[in-house]
Structure formats: structure tokens, C-alpha cells
Amino acid sequence: xxxxxxxxxxxxxxxxxxxxxxxxxxxxxxxxxxxxxxxxxxxxxxxxxxxxxxxxxxxxxxxxxxxxxxxxxxxxxxxxxxxxxxxxxxxxxxxxxxxxxxxxxxxxxxxxxxxxxxxxxxxxxxxxxxxxxxxxxxxxxxxxxxxxxxxxxxxxxxxxxxxxxxxxxxxxxxxxxxxxxxxx
Amino acid sequence: xxxxxxxxxxxxxxxxxxxxxxxxxxxxxxxxxxxxxxxxxxxxxxxxxxxxxxxxxxxxxxxxxxxxxxxxxxxxxxxxxxxxxxxxxxxxxxxxxxxxxxxxxxxxxxxxxxxxxxxxxxxxxxxxxxxxxxxxxxxxxxxxxxxxxxxxxxxxxxxxxxxxxxxxxxxxxxxxxxxxxxxxxxxxxxxxxxxxxxxxxxxxxxxxxxxxxxx
Numbered sequence: 001x002x003x004x005x006x007x008x009x010x011x012x013x014x015x016x017x018x019x020x021x022x023x024x025x026x027x028x029x030x031x032x033x034x035x036x037x038x039x040x041x042x043x044x045x046x047x048x049x050x051x052x053x054x055x056x057x058x059x060x061x062x063x064x065x066x067x068x069x070x071x072x073x074x075x076x077x078x079x080x081x082x083x084x085x086x087x088x089x090x091x092x093x094x095x096x097x098x099x100x101x102x103x104x105x106x107x108x109x110x111x112x113x114x115x116x117x118x119x120x121x122x123x124x125x126x127x128x129x130x131x132x133x134x135x136x137x138x139x140x141x142x143x144x145x146x147x148x149x150x151x152x153x154x155x156x157x158x159x160x161x162x163x164x165x166x167x168x169x170x171x172x173x174x175x176x177x178x179x180x181x182x183x184x
Numbered sequence: 185x186x187x188x189x190x191x192x193x194x195x196x197x198x199x200x201x202x203x204x205x206x207x208x209x210x211x212x213x214x215x216x217x218x219x220x221x222x223x224x225x226x227x228x229x230x231x232x233x234x235x236x237x238x239x240x241x242x243x244x245x246x247x248x249x250x251x252x253x254x255x256x257x258x259x260x261x262x263x264x265x266x267x268x269x270x271x272x273x274x275x276x277x278x279x280x281x282x283x284x285x286x287x288x289x290x291x292x293x294x295x296x297x298x299x300x301x302x303x304x305x306x307x308x309x310x311x312x313x314x315x316x317x318x319x320x321x322x323x324x325x326x327x328x329x330x331x332x333x334x335x336x337x338x339x340x341x342x343x344x345x346x347x348x349x350x351x352x353x354x355x356x357x358x359x360x361x362x363x364x365x366x367x368x369x370x371x372x373x374x375x376x377x378x379x380x381x382x383x384x385x386x387x388x389x390x391x392x393x394x395x396x397x398x399x
Contacts, residue, residue, distance in 0.1 A: 103278070
């Protein structure tokens with residue numbers, strides 16, 4: 001989504017968000033992310049207004065004090081930015097790819113099923129299986145921090161079963177243009 | 185403005201925010217964020233430097249800034265452990281690729297620098313009527329200068345109007361009211377304000393006469 005993103009040409013405008021809308025965003029974040037209200041408060045203090053940065057192709061980025069904290073495509077789920085995920089890694093469920101896939105992930109490729117099912121990979125256990133279309137953080141074999149954020153294309157059980165083709169679509173990854181954008 | 189700054193800097197730091205929670209006794213505390221060390225060269229978390237295009241530089245940076253972290257990631261055992269998870273061929277291939285990517289990135293940076301150094305700045309003096317001129321400065325953005333800021337600086341320095349406009353070719357340039365071409369050259373020479381890193385040899389002054397209308 002952010003492989004090519006130029007702030008000068010891809011941003012349509014900044015608008016402060018109405019407080020009523022902010023309230024609904026806050027409750028949406030609390031229900032979608034596994035985060036306590038207090039921790040969200042630390043990321044996004046109540047006093048600080050949210051700024052909506054409208055970008056091309058229905059992408060909206062939300063910033064606090066000029067720092068992007070979340071983004072959304074159309075009216076889909078909210079994704080935290082990678083820097084937020086690094087600070088609070090537990091807010092999204094985690095999947096892990098093997099070492100061989102890191103190279104491709106950093107080039108912006110979608111993650112294929114075998115990367116998760118091989119020895120270095122990791123998927124949530126069956127009792128915590130995720131349906132298709134849920135946001136996940138992508139970790140890598142032997143690494144501590146997340147490399148990317150994606151959305152599952154297949155349910156995690158299907159990834160195990162089918163083991164072919166795209167399993168997780170990458171939304172943002174280390175080194176893309178959103179990563180390069182430290183403040184807006 | 186100074187006052188506003190003071191006020192905001194005194195209560196701006198976010199850390200005070202969690203404190204009001206404390207006096208309430210059992211109110212839950214926010215979970216502290218994980219501290220991640222980002223590489224000063226490639227901006228990745230240091231463990232991902234090996235996949236970037238500037239590994240050698242990243243290594244040097246880490247060794248200098250955080251020697252203890254360096255041992256964690258690049259000591260003999262760490263490297264051994266890493267190789268253990270990969271086949272030998274894959275490892276050599278990876279190394280080769282990294283070296284290649286590094287060379288490529290270097291070449292790219294070089295080319296960009298060369299291009300930057302060879303790009304020209306044109307200062308045009310345009311006649312508006314017989315004794316009035318405007319000055320258009322073109323090409324500042326190639327040196328990474330924010331045109332808006334430059335315009336602001338010119339405006340306050342010369343006490344005239346200055347703005348960023350698109351010229352006939354559709355390129356952005358700074359337009360200053362009045363004939364200030366020599367002063368602008370001086371400013372570039374002295375690297376005043378935002379006008380930094382421009383070799384004076386690349387600056388060119390052009391004079392443009394207005395065509396006589398209706399003749």
C-alpha cells in the first residue's frame with residue numbers, strides 16, 4: 001500500500017477530526033486492537049486532537065502531533081503504523097515467516113503460505129485461529145521486532161491446509177515510504 | 185510566540201500524562217512501550233541492518249554508538265547461530281546479494297550527489313515596466329531547499345513580496361518583487377538561513393526584457 005508514496009503528490013489534505021468522530025475512532029481502535037484504554041491513552045492522549053491525512057486511493061492516515069499512528073484503507077480495519085507496533089507489539093495477533101522470506105518481505109512482496117508453515121514460521125494455534133481478513137503483525141524467524149503489518153487472505157487454518165499461494169497480504173513493511181515518513 | 189512556546193514546552197512532554205492516573209490508587213497503568221534501537225544509518229531496527237543496503241556502514245555505526253549491542257548481533261557466535269539455520273549455498277548467495285545491493289546503493293547515492301552538484305540555479309531578472317523588476321529564482325529544490333521557506337526568508341530579508349509560483353514550464357520557482365538578484369547571490373554565497381550547500385559556480389544570472397506589447 002505504501003511501496004510508492006510521495007507526501008507531496010499523494011496527500012490530498014490534512015483535516016482535524018471532529019471530536020464526535022474521534023470518539024468513534026477511539027472506541028473502534030479499542031475494539032479492534034488488543035490494547036488497554038490506558039495504553040492507547042499513552043499513544044494518543046485525549047487532549048491531543050487527531051489529524052486526518054487524506055491520501056490517494058482512499059487511504060487515510062491518522063496522526064497525533066504530526067506523527068502517524070494509524071491508517072485505514074477505505075472503511076476497512078485500522079492498522080497501527082510499524083513504529084507503534086514496535087513499541088506495543090501485542091496489539092495485533094502475530095504471525096511469523098521463516099528467514100528466507102525476509103528478503104522478499106522487505107521488497108514489499110505478499111507473504112506466501114509455505115513461509116508460515118515451514119520450520120521457522122509460526123501461525124496462531126488452532127484454538128486462536130484467525131479468519132481471513134484480519135490484520136496481523138508479521139514477525140521474522142530469529143528476530144525480535146516486527147517487519148511488517150499485513151492482512152490475512154486466508155484463514156490461518158486454511159493457510160496450513162492449502163499451503164500454497166498468498167497467505168498474508170502485506171500492508172506496510174520496514175523500509176517502505178510510510179516508514180520513511182517519520183512525521184507529517 | 186515565545187510565550188506560547190514556553191507554555192507548551194512546560195506541559196507538553198507526554199510523561200506527565202500517566203501521572204494523573206496514579207493518585208487514583210488502583211487505576212491501571214499503561215503498559216510501558218518496548219524500547220527499540222533504530223539504526224542511525226538505515227533507520228531499521230538494528231537486527232534488520234543485514235537486509236538493508238548499507239550493512240557495512242550500519243555495522244560501523246553500531247560499533248561506535250552501542251558496542252554492547254554490536255556484540256549481540258555481529259559476534260562470532262551470533263553469526264554461527266545464524267548460519268546454522270540456513271544451508272551453506274543459500275548463505276553465500278545471500279552474502280553475494282547483500283554486497284551487490286550495497287554497491288548498487290552506493291552508486292546510486294554517488295549519482296544523486298553528482299546530479300545535485302551539476303544542477304544549475306537560475307536567477308532571472310524580469311522587467312515589469314521600465315524601472316520595476318521582479319526576480320525569479322529557479323532550481324533551488326535540487327539542493328533540498330524548501331521553496332516556501334526560502335520565499336519566506338527572501339520576503340523578510342528584502343521586505344518585499346516573495347512567493348512560490350509555477351513558471352511557464354510548470355516548474356516551481358521563487359518569485360521576489362524588486363531587483364534583488366545580486367543580493368540573492370550574496371546570500372547564497374554566505375549560506376544564509378535555509379540556503380545551504382549551493383556551490384556559487386552553479387548560480388547563473390539572466391536578464392529578461394519585457395516584450396513591447398502591441399508592436
